[in-house]
Amino acid sequence: MMRKQHSGNWFNEGFVGRAAQPGKIVTNIRSGGTALSIDDLIRPYxxxxSKRKIIASLNQLGQxxxxxxxxxxxxxFLFxxxxxxxQNMKPWIIEVNTTSARQRLSKLLGC
Known part of the structure; x- marks a missing residue:
């Protein structure tokens, strides 16, 4: 989730990772997907x-x-x-939303 700061810069407020159930491809929470931190999501791979480089790359892509x-x-001011x-950890943009998933992000990050 990228938020425009008073300074004019974009800031990543956090990641919400999602994983599908085993044997499934849908990661939507309502369809059985699980919310995970970015660390938990990519740590097994x-x-x-490499994890630090991927996170930096995702931040740069978001900006x-x-x-x-x-x-x-x-x-x-919010995307x-x-x-x-x-499988190669290459990022693919699926969609960009202008409405907030802030509640899910806050819950996952414990804010």
Missing amino acids: VNER SVSDKLERLYPGI GIDIGLD
């Missing part, structure tokens, strides 16, 4: 150094997407960017 969309939709990671 990469080492610590870039937000900068571009802000030019098209002035005045929007929820859904990103999937393939």
Whole structure:
């Protein structure tokens, strides 16, 4: 979730990872998916150094997407960017939302 700061910069307020049930591909919580921290989601697949690089890459992607969309939709200050990671940990943008999933994020992060 990317939020525009008073400084004019975009800030990642946090990640909400989602995993499908075993044998399923749908990660939607209502369809049986599970919310996870980004650490828990990718830890089984990469080492610590790679995990840090992936998180930095996702942050950079979020800032870039937000900068571009802000030019098209002035005045929007919040984007929820859904990103999937393939087996090589390459990010794929699924969709970008302008409505908040803040409650789910707060619950997952314990805020």
